[in-house]
Amino acid sequence: MEFSDSESSAALRAELRTLVREHVPQTFLGAFTRDPKDLETAQAFCRLLAEKGQLTPAWPVEYGGSASSQWDQAVMREEMWGHFEPRGAQYMGVNWVGPAIMRFGTDEQKREHLSRIGAGTVIWCQGFSEPEAGSDLASLRTAAVPQEGGGWRIEGQKVWTSYATMADWCFLLARTDRDAPKHKGITVFLVPMDRPGIKVVPIEAMVGPHHLNEVFFEGVPVTEADVLGEVDAGWSIVREALAFERVGIARYARCDRLLNMAPAALGDRWETLPEELKERWATALIHVRQARLLAYRVVEKIEAGAVDPADTASYRIAVTQTDQEVAEVLMDMLEERAVGAADRSDLFARAVDDHWRYAQAATVASGSIEVQRLLLSRSLLKTK
Amino acid sequence: MKTELTDDALELGRVMDAALAKVGGADLARAAEAGTGIDEVTGILDQLGLWDLRPRESAEDGEAAAAACRSAGRVALPYPVAERLAADPDAGFGAVAVATGPVARVNLISLAPELNWVVSDGRARRAPVVSAGPALGTKLGPLVSEVELGTWESDDSAPLALLLPCWTLLGMLESALDKTRQHMLDRKQFDQPIASFQALQFRLADTTTTLQGFQELAKYTLWSVLSGQPGAAVDVLACRVSALETAETVFRTAHQMHGAMGFCDEVDLSWLSRHSQAIRRLPWGHSQTRKRLLDGMATVPFAGLYGDGLVGAGDHALL
Numbered sequence: 001m002e003f004s005d006s007e008s009s010a011a012l013r014a015e016l017r018t019l020v021r022e023h024v025p026q027t028f029l030g031a032f033t034r035d036p037k038d039l040e041t042a043q044a045f046c047r048l049l050a051e052k053g054q055l056t057p058a059w060p061v062e063y064g065g066s067a068s069s070q071w072d073q074a075v076m077r078e079e080m081w082g083h084f085e086p087r088g089a090q091y092m093g094v095n096w097v098g099p100a101i102m103r104f105g106t107d108e109q110k111r112e113h114l115s116r117i118g119a120g121t122v123i124w125c126q127g128f129s130e131p132e133a134g135s136d137l138a139s140l141r142t143a144a145v146p147q148e149g150g151g152w153r154i155e156g157q158k159v160w161t162s163y164a165t166m167a168d169w170c171f172l173l174a175r176t177d178r179d180a181p182k183h184k185g186i187t188v189f190l191v192p193m194d195r196p197g198i199k200v201v202p203i204e205a206m207v208g209p210h211h212l213n214e215v216f217f218e219g220v221p222v223t224e225a226d227v228l229g230e231v232d233a234g235w236s237i238v239r240e241a242l243a244f245e246r247v248g249i250a251r252y253a254r255c256d257r258l259l260n261m262a263p264a265a266l267g268d269r270w271e272t273l274p275e276e277l278k279e280r281w282a283t284a285l286i287h288v289r290q291a292r293l294l295a296y297r298v299v300e301k302i303e304a305g306a307v308d309p310a311d312t313a314s315y316r317i318a319v320t321q322t323d324q325e326v327a328e329v330l331m332d333m334l335e336e337r338a339v340g341a342a343d344r345s346d347l348f349a350r351a352v353d354d355h356w357r358y359a360q361a362a363t364v365a366s367g368s369i370e371v372q373r374l375l376l377s378r379s380l381l382k383t384k
Numbered sequence: 385m386k387t388e389l390t391d392d393a394l395e396l397g398r399v400m401d402a403a404l405a406k407v408g409g410a411d412l413a414r415a416a417e418a419g420t421g422i423d424e425v426t427g428i429l430d431q432l433g434l435w436d437l438r439p440r441e442s443a444e445d446g447e448a449a450a451a452a453c454r455s456a457g458r459v460a461l462p463y464p465v466a467e468r469l470a471a472d473p474d475a476g477f478g479a480v481a482v483a484t485g486p487v488a489r490v491n492l493i494s495l496a497p498e499l500n501w502v503v504s505d506g507r508a509r510r511a512p513v514v515s516a517g518p519a520l521g522t523k524l525g526p527l528v529s530e531v532e533l534g535t536w537e538s539d540d541s542a543p544l545a546l547l548l549p550c551w552t553l554l555g556m557l558e559s560a561l562d563k564t565r566q567h568m569l570d571r572k573q574f575d576q577p578i579a580s581f582q583a584l585q586f587r588l589a590d591t592t593t594t595l596q597g598f599q600e601l602a603k604y605t606l607w608s609v610l611s612g613q614p615g616a617a618v619d620v621l622a623c624r625v626s627a628l629e630t631a632e633t634v635f636r637t638a639h640q641m642h643g644a645m646g647f648c649d650e651v652d653l654s655w656l657s658r659h660s661q662a663i664r665r666l667p668w669g670h671s672q673t674r675k676r677l678l679d680g681m682a683t684v685p686f687a688g689l690y691g692d693g694l695v696g697a698g699d700h701a702l703l
């Protein structure tokens with residue numbers, strides 16, 4: 001066995017840390033704030049990564065990537081999340097929208113989208129969830145109504161759509177066949193967000209700005225050219241597309257960084273903490289290490305071509321709960337500062353505050369923990 | 385990065401599982417409590433060549449040793465496999481167990497008293513066992529004995545002596561959860577297998593996740609010890625904390641899902657559960673192990689992605 005970074009992974013890690021140190025201000029706590037400068041920082045950082053060939057290293061060479069190993073991709077996920085995701089919303093385009101277009105897109109769509117995603121100059125949003133369609137996504141109702149003379153008009157509403165206010169394009173799911181069983185009759189449309197009839201309404205929420213929006217579609221025209229893959233084949237495209245992102249966010253990396261920072265950040269007050277809290281801190285470090293190892297377990301299986309949705313599910317169950325455990329430990333350690341930093345320069349308290357709020361959604365966003373438990377237990381209980 | 389045991393280690397595990405299953409599996413533990421069957425066990429272990437392994441000298445041997453401990457755990461094997469593999473026969477001791485406290489208690493010693501046992505203090509000293517009392521014969525520590533110790537001297541056995549029993553426990557937990565999964569499919573209530581109830585499915589999923597986390601940590605820690613990482617001394621304590629947490633979770637789930645049947649010595653779960661106690665309580669339970677971990681982290685790095693885990697040595701970028 002060998003659990004240290006390979007030479008190439010170690011070099012990549014060092015390079016990414018240098019890039020972050022040199023190009024991301026120390027005060028950066030994520031792109032999704034009320035300060036437009038944070039988004040600008042992220043956009044500039046993406047362009048820089050693109051120039052260095054580090055925005056889409058996982059992509060095949062023919063699309064401008066370097067077909068990097070799964071391990072290098074894991075390093076990328078860790079370093080980005082550990083440093084408050086300086087790619088902002090780009091990870092979505094890079095991680096699965098681009099690969100889905102490579103797999104299912106027409107030549108025209110590939111020309112239109114891949115170079116721009118690869119250059120880090122375009123933001124995508126994911127138009128899946130609806131007011132009545134959450135975990136049961138296939139019950140979505142947003143309709144693509146066929147028009148005389150071809151094409152459709154989109155009628156309906158999406159919700160929880162992250163980054164919709166800043167997005168240029170939407171990866172949209174709509175129902176093209178109302179009479180088909182619910183998993184059939186869904187189509188993927190690639191729709192520019194400035195098309196007439198699209199209205200975005202931000203939702204005020206504890207997770208902070210930009211994460212949650214409503215998107216209304218009123219008679220939005222779409223054509224065959226906007227369809228990704230086959231009409232009515234959207235469900236299988238989505239399943240395959242999301243499988244490109246098996247490991248998802250490396251939440252454990254930020255947990256690791258914040259926990260390690262805590263003693264120094266607390267200074268003299270570390271000594272006055274109850275022993276019990278310090279022991280919770282030590283336990284949380286163990287759980288973070290385990291979550292990282294479960295991510296590596298998935299990566300090793302992907303490398304061997306033998307990954308199963310159940311493997312991802314157990315990692316997700318572990319990492320999302322660890323994220324929340326770490327959030328609670330850190331908040332306890334902040335004591336009275338946990339209800340808010342009095343001073344904007346108190347970056348540690350602000351980072352913990354942000355971590356706690358976002359961690360609340362860890363077990364709901366992108367497939368709730370209950371859905372992960374269903375996936376895992378079904379696979380375990382399959383009669384062999 | 386390579387997160388799986390060597391093929392040789394995995395193969396040794398498979399062969400040992402098969403050999404032990406052939407002679408009755410957990411029935412060997414039943415026999416041992418009745419005071420019989422030990423020759424059959426030692427015969428099999430000798431044949432497998434376990435005692436030629438030198439974990440202190442070779443990482444490959446260390447991985448094979450861990451796999452052997454796991455197989456022993458799967459049937460709650462009544463023999464000190466981990467204690468023997470952690471020892472150093474060339475240095476004159478054939479079995480080592482960590483024990484602290486006013487009265488040293490050692491598991492499984494009565495089954496192989498001839499091995500020149502020593503006790504490690506879990507840090508850097510060992511003392512020879514000069515005499516061992518009879519096995520306690522209690523429900524939860526049937527094969528534990530109290531021992532008297534000679535003079536202390538310096539020693540480096542602690543990492544392996546703490547870690548290999550975690551691998552034995554891992555085998556016990558894998559076996560207990562496997563049997564639970566099968567029981568969920570076999571047992572019918574309300575005209576359906578109890579596996580069809582979502583409450584139980586979710587609990588199985590959570591318990592499996594906990595167990596997988598421990599499996600991965602056990603491998604990581606083994607690598608850390610065998611390759612002499614700077615943090616090995618705290619890594620083994622972290623691994624033991626995880627082992628104890630996981631054991632609590634797995635056995636709680638296993639007992640709950642088995643219903644009354646799980647408490648009967650007729651089913652293997654009862655044996656695994658009872659025999660796991662000696663490993664879980666000796667030398668230290670959960671809180672004591674966690675306290676030692678925290679103390680250790682003041683001087684030994686707990687390696688992570690950011691900062692080396694020395695209390696106060698983290699990344700200062702945000703300060």
Ligand SMILES: Cc1cc2nc3c(=O)[nH]c(=O)nc-3n(C[C@H](O)[C@H](O)[C@H](O)COP(=O)(O)OP(=O)(O)OC[C@H]3O[C@@H](n4cnc5c(N)ncnc54)[C@H](O)[C@@H]3O)c2cc1C
Pocket residue numbers: 125126127128129130133134135136159160161162163207211212361364365366367368369370371
């Ligand atoms: C921060 C954040 C960002 C998001 N970004 C996007 C985005 O960009 N685009 C997008 O399309 N969506 C987005 N989502 C939505 C996300 O995908 C949904 O929240 C998720 O799929 C769950 O759906 P729901 O919120 O409607 O909960 P529901 O499905 O209503 O679930 C409520 C509760 O019931 C449980 N439950 C449901 N079904 C079962 C079952 N069969 N068995 C047991 N329990 C069950 C759930 O696990 C949950 O605990 C985002 C959500 C969050 C929190």
